[in-house]
Amino acid sequence: MSDRLAVLMLHRFATCPQHTKGHSPTDLRSVLALLRASGVRLLSLDEAIAEYLHGDRSGAAGGPAVCFTVDDGYRDFMDAGLPTFEAFDCPVTCFIVPDVIDGKTWFWWDRLDFMLRRLPADQLALNVQGERFEVRRSTNEYSWQRPAVSMLKGRTEAFRADFLAELEARANVAIPSDVPEEYRVMTWDAIRECETRGVRFGAHSLSHPVLSQVSSTSAEQEILGSVQRLKTELRNPSSVFCYPYGLASDFGSREVEILRAGGVTHAVSAMPGLIGPSAEKGAELGELPWRIPRFAFDGRPAMALRQLLIA
Ligand SMILES: [Zn+2]
Incomplete structure (x- = not known):
């Protein structure tokens, strides 16, 4: 068995069969069941980073691992995604956008x-x-x-x-200022309830801009302002930041430097890639901790993923 980690990125969940935007709980269940049956470890992002990026293996088992992350904080995560993750005792980290939660805007x-x-x-x-x-x-x-x-x-x-x-x-159709039900994100209270159910939340900027398109001052406010807001609102926010959009053209060394200077030690991108085999403890990682790769999760049966990890 290989000793590699795949971090997966999801967004929306189907609350009913007519809801075409999200992963169906049935598909998610079959993927989680397959991963469990294959002996793939389902880790929290923080555990996964410690083990597979920093080689911090105090008593841990090793082997292939998968970590689930969910971006943007839509309400359907709580209604249709979380119960399935809970049924498999699968940790999940969710990245949220304070200005959208506050109702200042919708995506x-x-x-x-x-x-x-x-x-x-x-x-x-x-x-x-x-x-x-x-x-x-x-x-x-x-x-x-x-x-x-x-x-x-x-x-x-x-x-x-x-x-x-x-x-x-x-x-000639007005865009409502209040977000319609189908695009609703979780409220702070709902997020705090998810926290009590074991979900970790990390910052995903204040308003979800393409960071590379905004001024240095705005980039700093967007990044560190969102990190600070989560510390104020939540009991135990994740220390990992998530770049909006997250592709190579969407952030760069300037954003890495803002995070580093602000004391944020890790960030995830949306650039695909596996992590590991695990680094030696204390190994020189360069900018990798601020450019952690993730695969977009397409919800198909996990065979390809399993082959990737076990090959
Ligand atoms: Zn996003």
């Missing part, structure tokens, strides 16, 4: 989704900052929403705001 990709499902016509032409776009009414997130999200993610915050404003005006 722009959800506002886009809201609009695209309510277009008055199958297609609509938009003109945003001199560029023309054809948007199509989406019946599910796989129709037009995903390419639109990738396109908008690469643009500036100002462009995204203009795009949504133009969409709102042309579609």
Whole structure:
């Protein structure tokens, strides 16, 4: 058996079969059952980092390990994801966004989704900052929403705001200021309740910007402000930070330096990769502790993952 760790990244959970955005509890259960049956260890992120990154193996078993993380703090995690993790006694770390929890905003990709499902016509032409776009009414997130999200993610915050404003005006559908039920995140009280059930929570910035697109001052506020907020609100927040979006173009050495200077010792990305075989205790790791890789979890049976870990 190999001695490697895969950190998995999830987002949403299906609260009913019609909910197409998330992992179904049934699929998650079959994955967890397979991992357990295969002898793969299910570790908390903090345990996994200590063992597989720093070689801190005081009495630990070694072997292949998997660690589950859930980003963005949607309410469906508590309703449809957590009971399944609990049934398998599987630790989970969730990364949350204080400005969204506080209701100051809701995620722009959800506002886009809201609009695209309510277009008055199958297609609509938009003109945003001199560029023309054809948007199509989406019946599910796989129709037009995903390419639109990738396109908008690469643009500036100002462009995204203009795009949504133009969409709102042309579609003649107002984006509500209160987040609709299907896009709701957990409240602080719900998060504290999850804490009592063993979930760890880590900071995922204040408002979920692409950190590499914002000024140094904003990047510092977004990162350290969110870390501080979790310390104020929660009993035992995770010491691990999670970069919004988390790909190579979304953060860099500037963000690593902000974390390091602020005393935050670890951060996870969304760049795929395995960790290990475990480092010697005290080994020189460079920036790896602030660039911990994660695999996007696609919910398919865990065979591929199992092969990856046991090969
Ligand atoms: Zn996120």
